[in-house]
Amino acid sequence: MLLELAAQRRVLFFGGKGGVGKTTVTASTALAMADSGKRVLLVSTDPAHNLGHLFDRKIGPSPVRLAPGLDGLELDPELTVEKHLEEVTAALRRIMPIHLASEIDKHMALSRDAPGMQEAAILERIAEVVEQSSAYDLIIFDTAPSGHTARLMALPEMMSVWTDGLIKRREKADRFTAVLKSLASDKDMGNKTFGGAPHEIEEDRESRIRRMLNRRKQRFAGLRDVIADHQKTAFVIVLAAERLPVLETIELSEQLARAGVNVAALIVNKRLPDGLQGFLAERKTQEEIHLATLTRHLGKLPRHDLILAAHDVLGVEGLRQFAKDF
Numbered sequence: 001m002l003l004e005l006a007a008q009r010r011v012l013f014f015g016g017k018g019g020v021g022k023t024t025v026t027a028s029t030a031l032a033m034a035d036s037g038k039r040v041l042l043v044s045t046d047p048a049h050n051l052g053h054l055f056d057r058k059i060g061p062s063p064v065r066l067a068p069g070l071d072g073l074e075l076d077p078e079l080t081v082e083k084h085l086e087e088v089t090a091a092l093r094r095i096m097p098i099h100l101a102s103e104i105d106k107h108m109a110l111s112r113d114a115p116g117m118q119e120a121a122i123l124e125r126i127a128e129v130v131e132q133s134s135a136y137d138l139i140i141f142d143t144a145p146s147g148h149t150a151r152l153m154a155l156p157e158m159m160s161v162w163t164d165g166l167i168k169r170r171e172k173a174d175r176f177t178a179v180l181k182s183l184a185s186d187k188d189m190g191n192k193t194f195g196g197a198p199h200e201i202e203e204d205r206e207s208r209i210r211r212m213l214n215r216r217k218q219r220f221a222g223l224r225d226v227i228a229d230h231q232k233t234a235f236v237i238v239l240a241a242e243r244l245p246v247l248e249t250i251e252l253s254e255q256l257a258r259a260g261v262n263v264a265a266l267i268v269n270k271r272l273p274d275g276l277q278g279f280l281a282e283r284k285t286q287e288e289i290h291l292a293t294l295t296r297h298l299g300k301l302p303r304h305d306l307i308l309a310a311h312d313v314l315g316v317e318g319l320r321q322f323a324k325d326f
Ligand SMILES: Nc1ncnc2c1ncn2[C@@H]1O[C@H](COP(=O)(O)OP(=O)(O)O)[C@@H](O)[C@H]1O
Pocket: 017, 018, 019, 020, 021, 022, 023, 024, 025, 050, 269, 270, 271, 306, 307, 308, 309, 310, 311, 312, 313, 314
C-alpha cells in the first residue's frame, strides 16, 4: 500500500509524534523505492536526527550515498538559521550606514531566537532541496514531530507575504536613496566629479538585494506549488495505536488539510500481533478502542497497520526486511 503510494509520487512527507517509528518507516520506504530502481533522496528535517543512527554512519547537510540509488541528508536547524542570518546580516551591512553596524548585530542576535526562525530557515532549505533535486525521481522527508510540521507546511503562504513586505520596503528605501542622492549631487554641484562609478556600484548593490529577495520569494512559491499538487506530493502520518498519538493524528490531519496538504495515508505502527493472552490481549483491546476513534474521525483515509517486531529495526537489511510488510 505504502509502496504503491510512493511509486506514484515525486515528493513525500512523513510526519507524526516522536517514537512511533517515523524515521524507520520513512527510511524503509525510501530504501524499497531505491531497490525498485528509482533514484531516491531521503531528507531528515527533524532536529533529533536519527538517520545517521539507523544507517550507522555520519550524515550531514550534503547528500551521502546510503545504498544503491539512495542518498540521504540531514538538515540541521541551528546551522540553517546561522547560514540564513549570515546572509541577511551581510546584505544589511551592505545597505546600512556604517555607524548602524552594532544595531544590525543587536537585531540579528534577537532574530536568532525569534519564534518561527528555525521553521522559516528549515522551510527555505526544504524549498531549496525540492528545487535543486531534479536528479532524483523521489524525495522523501522525515519531518519533525507533529505541531511543528503542520506549521511548516502552512508557512510557504506566510513566507511569501513576508518577502513581499520586504521587497516593498526595499523599493521604498530605493526611492528614498534616489531622492537623497539627487539632493547631495545638487549640493556638490561646485566640485562634482565625473564618471559616476560609486553611483553605479550602489545601484548594483540595490538590485542584488532585490534579486536575493525575489529569488527567495520564487523559491517559496515553488514549494507552495509542489505542496498544492496532490498528484505529485503527499503527506503520510505515522502513529501508534495509543490515545495521544491518535488524538494528535486527528488534529495534525485537520491542520494539514487547512494548509492545503494532501494527507494520503495513515500508518499505524507497532501493532500487537494476534493470538495473545492475558495482559497483552488486554493491551490489544485497548488498541482497538483507540483505532475506533481514529476511524470515526479519519475513516476515509487509507490506513495500513504494521506489526511490532520482537527486535528493533536496524541497518539496511533490517529496513529492507521491514518494508516487506508495506
Ligand atoms: N514495527 C516495529 N517493530 C519493532 N520496533 C520498531 C518498529 N518500528 C520502529 N521500531 C523501533 O522503535 C524505535 C523508534 O523508532 P523511530 O523510527 O526512531 O521513531 P521516530 O522517528 O518516530 O521517533 C527504534 O528503535 C525502532 O527500531
